[in-house]
Amino acid sequence: xxxxxxxxxxxxxxxxxxxxxxxxxxxxxxxxxxxxxxxxxxxxxxxxxxxxxxxxxxxxxxxxxxxxxxxxxxxxxxxxxxxxxxxxxxxxxxxxxxxxxxxxxxxxxxxxxxxxxxxxxxxxxxxxxxxxxxxxxxxxxxxxxxxxxxxxxxxxxxxxxxxxxxxxxxxxxxx
Numbered sequence: 001x002x003x004x005x006x007x008x009x010x011x012x013x014x015x016x017x018x019x020x021x022x023x024x025x026x027x028x029x030x031x032x033x034x035x036x037x038x039x040x041x042x043x044x045x046x047x048x049x050x051x052x053x054x055x056x057x058x059x060x061x062x063x064x065x066x067x068x069x070x071x072x073x074x075x076x077x078x079x080x081x082x083x084x085x086x087x088x089x090x091x092x093x094x095x096x097x098x099x100x101x102x103x104x105x106x107x108x109x110x111x112x113x114x115x116x117x118x119x120x121x122x123x124x125x126x127x128x129x130x131x132x133x134x135x136x137x138x139x140x141x142x143x144x145x146x147x148x149x150x151x152x153x154x155x156x157x158x159x160x161x162x163x164x165x166x167x168x169x170x171x172x173x174x175x
Contacts, residue, residue, distance in 0.1 A: 005152050007164045009036065009057040014132070015146050015168045016062065024056050033058050037166070039159035052161040070144045077114055079144075086115035086138050087130070094119040102127050111143040 006024035008016045019027075025043060029032040037055035040162075044050075050144050052174035070076055074097055084091045086098075102105030104127055117125070117138065146168055156164075 001058055004052070004160070005165060006053055006160075007055045008033070008056060009061075009167060010064075011058050011061040013057060014169065016058075016064070017146065021052055024053050025050060026101060027058075028056060029058065037131060038158065038165035041157075041159075050078055054160045055167060062075040070146070072111060076144070078116055080142075083117040084116060084138075085121055086141070087117055087121040087125070087135050089138060090103075090118045090120075096122055098122045098125065101129055105129075112141050115141050122147075160170070 003173040004021040006021055008017050008019055008024070019156045021043075023032040024033070030033055033056040035051065035053040036056075038051045038053050042049055043052050077097055078095070082091075083095060085095060095116050095118055098115055098121070099107045099109065100113050100115060103109065107113050123133065132135060133148065
């Protein structure tokens with residue numbers, strides 16, 4: 001049960017984080033959270049039968065001053081782009097980070113100017129813009145507000161992932 005992840009929502013239904021199922025049950029039983037979604041799985045003890053939550057909502061609002069801000073890092077860029085080259089769609093292998101507008105030409109290291117690229121596309125593009133080389137981005141880079149690591153939804157039952165999708169945007173192949 002500790003390997004199952006449960007989505008925690010703030011009292012305003014904004015996604016905050018994931019916790020393990022055991023922690024989620026404790027929070028619900030203590031009255032700190034309420035079940036919002038469950039998939040029919042049941043937890044049984046000698047004295048209690050409890051529906052296992054997939055999404056819980058906190059009873060009290062948690063003010064997080066950095067809400068909506070995901071720190072910029074190479075790891076988070078890979079998460080945002082689903083470990084996929086944004087030029088050719090290749091996954092796996094030798095992936096790297098590419099500046100759309102090269103740093104040598106005034107490009108910044110920011111969410112809007114950095115994407116994941118395979119080494120082949122990165123070498124092909126070199127010190128030029130995608131337009132100069134004749135390649136296009138698969139999707140426009142953006143600053144994410146909430147990131148879910150691939151391993152969270154890859155290890156989760158499909159019913160959990162489906163219930164989370166009402167509250168967070170997930171990679172389409174995860175559904």
